[in-house]
Amino acid sequence: MKVIFSLSVLLMVSCFLSGQSTSNRCGNDYYTESGYYSTETILETVVPDVALRDDELITIPVVVHIVWYDPSENIPNAQIESQIDALNADFRMLNADINIVPNEFASLASDINIEFCLATVDPNGNRTSGITRTKTPIDGIGDKFTGSGDDQKRRIHYTALDGRDAWDTKSYLNIWVGKSSFLGFGCQPGLCKEEEDGIVISPTAFGTTCLANAPYNLGRTTTHEVGHYLNLCHPWGCESNGGNCVKSDQVSDTPMQSIIYLNCPPYPLSSCESNDLTVNFMQYVDDACMAMFTQEQKVRMRSVFAENGPREGILSSTGCALITPVNKTLNDDAIVISPNPAKGCIHIDLNFDNSAEVAVRLFNTLGQEVYAINTNPQDFRSIDISSLSGGIYFFLFEQGSQFTTKKIIVDP
Ligand SMILES: [Zn+2]
Incomplete structure (x- = not known):
């Protein structure tokens, strides 16, 4: 009995974090706290009551920039394609593990009706694989910066700084795959410089094959960071630092949460007087232990595509023109x-x-x-x-x- 008790105490300590995060799961809270990202901008860019019709499928053209130092980081196309497949499953609620969602939350699970395609047309109108590959002389380029203050730049986003320039961030979701001390981080609308708008993922947490490394080998780091790109916050609040049952993620159907869960928490666990939705994609839990977005997260994500919304340009992008042609004439x-x-x-x-x-x-x-x-x-x-x-x-x-x-x- 005594042994079991001790083990469970150890489990509690290793599974949960209260207050400031020490996880490397996602860098957003870190960059917010350090001032590189601005929380004020997040709040200003929310368009909460304007959502596109639910039945309107949105396709997001994706360009993947592989920025590699060690040759192993120059991941194969198969690993990139496995990530696009994982995004499409998660955002269409076609993920096979949707059944891990507890009954209490099953009715909240939502098909976001957003799909992703590797770009077929580049910004110059030429055919493309939707993948760029750049050898960099800088190890861990995802963490490296130049300049200071407003001139500070994260090097991975700039060809001149040994990274790779973004494609037009209004028309493409830019995903940089490069080594960093975080598994990933992602730009909420308006929160980064335009040249840095997109997400960054470590090669070991990208896709579901090859270099993808358990427990982050189901592509969910990218699903989570795309959630940020579409203006979602962590369940413990948009202002980082979970822990007070006051800070909100500005989404009405995700339970208020003061604990940052790691690993694979059991059900039920509660904080702030309600059971927590630990299987949400915006948590820090292992890939196999997250499986859904909610209905109201869907509204918040889709609102960024509304007229004058920060991601409106994606709707008129021709980045995947060969898949979704604009000039249909056949009956x-x-x-x-x-x-x-x-x-x-x-x-x-x-x-x-x-x-x-x-x-x-x-x-x-x-x-x-x-x-x-x-x-x-x-x-x-x-x-x-x-x-x-x-x-x-x-x-x-x-x-x-x-x-x-x-x-x-x-x-x-
Ligand atoms: Zn995050």
């Missing part, structure tokens, strides 16, 4: 796809009033072509999708100079 109504979601085989009717050849191509969310055929519309009936992994895909139908796209979901 959408003539194309009937069923079932959708699908598994095994998917049936397609091309009810065109002409028999000109149609190019049918299927892409995953990374812009990779997974199927292609040129066919007479009357001859085309169905395709075998049993080899595809579960997730979101886009059909591109082209006839002459006309084209249109259709989204499908493949069940796992």
Whole structure:
């Protein structure tokens, strides 16, 4: 009995932090406390009551800047692609571990209706992989600065300082992957210099394969930091330093919380007289122990895309133009796809009033072509999708100079 008691005391000490964070999970509180980020700006940029319609899918073009010192940090495309997949699962509530959410909070879990694509078009209008690679002579560049006061700059964001310049931060989410003493940190709208707007992730906490290292190997560091990029705060408050049951995250359906949870806390645990939502993506817990955003976090995130909102420019970005073309002219109504979601085989009717050849191509969310055929519309009936992994895909139908796209979901 005595041994068990001692172990549980040890567990309590290692699992929770009250007050100031000593975790390296996320650097936002540190940069806020040190004055590099301004909390005043966070409060000013909130547009709490203006949300885009929930059914309007938002696609965020992503550019990933790999800034490496040791060759191992020059992570492969597969690791980058695994991160995009993880973001798409988490922000569409398609993550397989959604079932870890306790019943008490299940009704709060939310499909944010935001997706991510690796950019297919760069700021100059050229085709791109959405990935840049830069060798840097600076070890741990994610923590390195030049200048002081208002002129202070974090080097990873600047080509001239041995990092890599951002792509237009109005049109792309810039993700820098480089070594730092934090697993990640992310810019809340208006809180950083425009040139530094985006998120930074350590290569060992990025994606779900290769260098991604347990317990941070499910891509949730990036999910958390994108939460910041879309104006979410930590559950213990926007002003950092949990601990007083007064500071709020400005989200009405996340319970007030004074404890900063680490590792993998059991359920239920409470502070501020209510059970805490320890499985929220904005906590510091291990990747396997977080699984959801809430309904009101969705409203707050989507509000940044509203007219004159800080992320409005993403909506008109052509960064993923080959996946979401803007000039659709082919008759959408003539194309009937069923079932959708699908598994095994998917049936397609091309009810065109002409028999000109149609190019049918299927892409995953990374812009990779997974199927292609040129066919007479009357001859085309169905395709075998049993080899595809579960997730979101886009059909591109082209006839002459006309084209249109259709989204499908493949069940796992
Ligand atoms: Zn954070």
